[in-house]
Amino acid sequence: MPVLVETATPYGLTAHRVRVYVTANPVGRPPARSGDVVRTALREAGYPTAFAFFVEVSGGHTRQDVASLDLAIALGALAAHAPGIVSPHALARVLVLGCLTRDGAIAHIPGLLAMTLALRTQGVTTVILPRTADWMRPLLDGVTVVFAASLRDAITQLMTEPRLPDPTPPASPRAAPVAPAPLDPALDLALRVAAAGGHHLLLAAPPGTDLRPLADHVGAHQPPLSRDDILAISARHEIAAACHAPVRTRPTLALPHGIDRWALLGTPRRPGHLLLPHLGVLLLDDLRGYAPDVRSLLRASVTQGRLDIPDAPGSLDGVTIPLTTIVLAPLSSCPCGYDGHPGPRCRCTAAAIATYRRDLPRDLLSLFDLVVEVPRTTTGPAPPTRPGPRPLTPRRVAPLFRVTPSARERLALLTDIATRDGILRIAASVADVADRDWILDVDVEWALRHLRLDRVG
Numbered sequence: 376m377p378v379l380v381e382t383a384t385p386y387g388l389t390a391h392r393v394r395v396y397v398t399a400n401p402v403g404r405p406p407a408r409s410g411d412v413v414r415t416a417l418r419e420a421g422y423p424t425a426f427a428f429f430v431e432v433s434g435g436h437t438r439q440d441v442a443s444l445d446l447a448i449a450l451g452a453l454a455a456h457a458p459g460i461v462s463p464h465a466l467a468r469v470l471v472l473g474c475l476t477r478d479g480a481i482a483h484i485p486g487l488l489a490m491t492l493a494l495r496t497q498g499v500t501t502v503i504l505p506r507t508a509d510w511m512r513p514l515l516d517g518v519t520v521v522f523a524a525s526l527r528d529a530i531t532q533l534m535t536e537p538r539l540p541d542p543t544p545p546a547s548p549r550a551a552p553v554a555p556a557p558l559d560p561a562l563d564l565a566l567r568v569a570a571a572g573g574h575h576l577l578l579a580a581p582p583g584t585d586l587r588p589l590a591d592h593v594g595a596h597q598p599p600l601s602r603d604d605i606l607a608i609s610a611r612h613e614i615a616a617a618c619h620a621p622v623r624t625r626p627t628l629a630l631p632h633g634i635d636r637w638a639l640l641g642t643p644r645r646p647g648h649l650l651l652p653h654l655g656v657l658l659l660d661d662l663r664g665y666a667p668d669v670r671s672l673l674r675a676s677v678t679q680g681r682l683d684i685p686d687a688p689g690s691l692d693g694v695t696i697p698l699t700t701i702v703l704a705p706l707s708s709c710p711c712g713y714d715g716h717p718g719p720r721c722r723c724t725a726a727a728i729a730t731y732r733r734d735l736p737r738d739l740l741s742l743f744d745l746v747v748e749v750p751r752t753t754t755g756p757a758p759p760t761r762p763g764p765r766p767l768t769p770r771r772v773a774p775l776f777r778v779t780p781s782a783r784e785r786l787a788l789l790t791d792i793a794t795r796d797g798i799l800r801i802a803a804s805v806a807d808v809a810d811r812d813w814i815l816d817v818d819v820e821w822a823l824r825h826l827r828l829d830r831v832g
């Protein structure tokens with residue numbers, strides 16, 4: 376009679392359940408392929424190993440990583456051979472996740488948080504996870520989790536605690552809203568408008584400006600994260616950044632030039648770095664530095680609001696993962712970067728400036744809604760944050776605003792419908808930041824002054 380142990384393999388942000396059936400001392404069956412690691416781990420943990428076993432696997436995804444099944448196989452083999460050590464009945468109540476190492480330890484695998492959250496929605500009630508995943512405890516209410524450092528630890532907890540403990544109650548997920556550091560008022564308004572309306576922003580900054588504090592400023596002006604937001608962000612960061620703590624603030628991903636399309640996108644089994652700016656800010660460097668296929672991937676993912684990760688090159692199978700982010704990028708008006716800024720005088724020739732502007736990547740530029748000046752004074756280190764002056768509210772959408780007659784007249788002068796819609800969206804965000812229900816003339820004026828098309832279109 377084979378012993379059943381259930382496990383799962385990661386796929387996107389979800390989990391494919393795998394059933395592992397282990398028979399001890401089979402007659403006329405070939406020995407298990409992964410028997411070496413399993414046998415060594417059992418021996419190191421002090422368990423018997425002088426028996427043969429046969430493994431059958433069902434479910435899960437094609438091209439299963441056999442190593443990720445070793446923990447289930449070891450538990451199943453032991454239960455099949457020595458049910459007094461670990462009973463098949465105890466194993467039937469749990470789903471095991473983690474990588475068994477040769478010394479009998481249970482190691483982390485990327486995607487544990489996303490898998491456990493997915494399994495919870497699939498009705499799984501008890502999961503064994505590596506002890507290193509203990510930090511996930513406050514995020515995993517509604518599912519009983521046994522955190523085990525080793526095979527022996529897992530078996531001890533399974534066999535000595537008939538009623539496995541519930542995880543500790545979740546801590547309050549909401550961090551107190553913080554006000555960003557004071558900034559140049561015009562820049563501050565632009566960053567708040569970007570935060571309110573989810574607008575992508577080009578920053579006309581002098582060379583050497585650290586844009587990261589500005590990205591943090593945008594994050595600080597967005598609404599507080601809900602518990603679901605924290606789960607979504609933490610699960611993504613656990614996969615792509617191997618984080619070891621819940622992520623409770625809006626993240627920023629600063630994207631280096633050298634990154635390639637595959638590191639950004641990853642595979643369904645291990646999605647890539649573009650998971651990281653979800654519900655936060657994606658901070659780009661000089662737009663000219665990214666490879667054309669990376670630019671195309673960024674543009675498609677941000678405008679469609681999702682990552683499409685194929686299973687294999689050219690395959691129609693794959694996963695789709697939601698991506699909501701605000702993109703910030705620097706923009707210079709000339710090759711040296713000092714045109715229009717204080718500091719060293721710009722000595723770029725008119726021809727060099729024309730060539731520079733011609734070579735700006737139009738595909739990526741078209742992603743941005745707004746351009747704003749960054750004065751040199753904002754480049755210092757950010758002062759400590761303090762509690763926010765007013766609670767941040769979820770963003771509103773343009774149709775919820777009323778437009779004054781004079782603002783309407785102003786908008787009517789714009790003949791291009793797409794431009795008019797863009798201006799209206801930005802003007803609505805300006806009104807939102809001012810906590811008004813009416814879009815005024817000055818909001819339309821502000822939007823016209825900062826629209827990307829005015830500067831680089």
Ligand SMILES: [Zn+2]
Nearest residue numbers: 709711721723
């Ligand atoms: Zn210059």
